Amino acid sequence: MIPRVLTIASSDSGGGAGIQADLKAFARCGAHGMSAIVALTAQNTLGVTSIAEQSAGFVRDQIRAVLDDIGADAVKTGMLFSAPIIEAVADELSGRGLPLVVDPVMVASSGSRLLRPDAVATLTGLLFPLATVVTPNLPEAQALTGLATEDRAALAEKLVAMGARAALVTGGHGATPADHLYDGRTHLAIPVARHAIAATHGAGCTHSAALAAGLAAGRSLPDAARQAAAVAGDAVAHGLAGLGGGDGPVHVLHMFPPG
Numbered sequence: 296m297i298p299r300v301l302t303i304a305s306s307d308s309g310g311g312a313g314i315q316a317d318l319k320a321f322a323r324c325g326a327h328g329m330s331a332i333v334a335l336t337a338q339n340t341l342g343v344t345s346i347a348e349q350s351a352g353f354v355r356d357q358i359r360a361v362l363d364d365i366g367a368d369a370v371k372t373g374m375l376f377s378a379p380i381i382e383a384v385a386d387e388l389s390g391r392g393l394p395l396v397v398d399p400v401m402v403a404s405s406g407s408r409l410l411r412p413d414a415v416a417t418l419t420g421l422l423f424p425l426a427t428v429v430t431p432n433l434p435e436a437q438a439l440t441g442l443a444t445e446d447r448a449a450l451a452e453k454l455v456a457m458g459a460r461a462a463l464v465t466g467g468h469g470a471t472p473a474d475h476l477y478d479g480r481t482h483l484a485i486p487v488a489r490h491a492i493a494a495t496h497g498a499g500c501t502h503s504a505a506l507a508a509g510l511a512a513g514r515s516l517p518d519a520a521r522q523a524a525a526v527a528g529d530a531v532a533h534g535l536a537g538l539g540g541g542d543g544p545v546h547v548l549h550m551f552p553p554g
Contacts (some may be wrong), residue, residue, distance in 0.1 A: 298511035302504065303354070303384055304373030304400075305346075307408070308394030309498075312372060312403075316497035317504040323526060324508035329365060331357035333380045340496060340539030343403055348376055351383035354379075357466040358387040368511035371396040371503050374409045378417040385421035394510040397426040397459070398503035401435050404440045415439070423458035428476075428516060428538040430503045432480055435469035447475035448482055455479050463520055464503060468497065476520050483517055485524050494534020494543035501547050502527035 300321050307313035314330050321328030333354050335347040357538035361367065370393050375381050388395060397420060401410045419439065423429060423511025431439060431454070433447070440453040447464040454462035454477075461478040466487040474485040494499070505526035506524060 297418050298324075298369070298508060299329065299365060299367045300305060300326045300504070300507050300511045301329045301358070301367040302332065302373065302507075303331045303333060303358065303368045303370065303375070304334055304500070305376065306332050307336055307338045309339040309496075309539070309544070312500045316500035316545070316547070317371065317373065319364035319547050320501045320504035320526065320530075321447040321508050323513070323530075324505050324522070325506075326508040326511055329361045329367065330362065331386055333384075334376045334386075336374075338403075341542070343409070346376065348380065351379045353498065354380055354383050356386055358384070359483045362387075362391065365440035367393055369396070369507045370385075371398060371507035372411040372422065373398050373500055373503070375418065376409065376414070378414040381414055381417045381421055385425060387516055388425055394427045395425050396503050396507040397422050397429045397509065398499060398524065399431050399439060400499070401430060401438060419457055423454075426459045426461075427510065428461040428463055428478075428506070428520075429454055429459045430463045430465060430499075430506060436462075438466045442502070445469040445471065447471070447473070447484075448477065451475050451477035451482070459480055463506070465499065467498060474520065474524050478516060478518065483520070485521055486525050488528050488532070490532045490534075492531065492534050492536050494536040494538075494545060495531050496542045496544045498527050498531050498545050501530050501545055
């Protein structure tokens with residue numbers, strides 16, 4: 296059976312990040328993608344102009360509709376926006392035993408806040424303990440841990456101490472171009488390429504979605520992390536810098552020519 300992956304996140308009307316990026320990454324990795332949309336954003340390459348949050352009850356309905364019929368081999372979360380949404384997601388996923396990738400999306404690349412400040416403790420308190428792995432970028436890891444260091448090993452250790460089973464601090468920011476994975480026992484650095492292209496919008500979503508697809512296919516966490524680094528890096532390398540007036544979207548499906 297084809298691997299099944301559910302993303303619980305928000306819609307990006309510009310098509311670069313969020314649900315749209317997740318579904319493209321799932322397809323790139325050979326998985327069937329499903330979605331539960333927690334918020335709609337009016338968004339383009341320049342930024343987010345408004346957010347329409349869905350009700351917690353409707354988010355629950357979407358998750359149940361998918362999992363009680365089609366099922367899933369892994370789940371990922373992205374932008375969850377508020378404490379009530381996080382509470383609903385955690386309650387629906389608790390006890391299901393599904394591999395879970397938590398991408399703690401806090402701020403858009405344009406600078407727009409995508410997680411309310413009063414929801415951070417709910418995210419770490421309720422979703423981190425359910426997560427197979429959390430995947431913050433460097434600024435998010437620093438914000439979550441309160442540590443100003445660029446030492447990804449130290450940040451990953453602190454994230455695990457906060458309740459996650461494993462942490463992968465991605466390598467797109469800071470001086471060292473490497474993802475860093477720590478599973479509570481072993482550290483693994485995964486070198487990543489950086490590309491001189493203004494098209495990284497959706498890179499984090501693509502990375503965490505590819506990681507979830509790898510877990511859904513039965514890969515080990517280190518192997519899934521290597522796959523995620525390769526897929527996200529390739530998507531950035533072929534990014535669509537000419538789209539829009541800001542940071543263009545990554546292009547994870549570039550290998551499929553039009554026509």
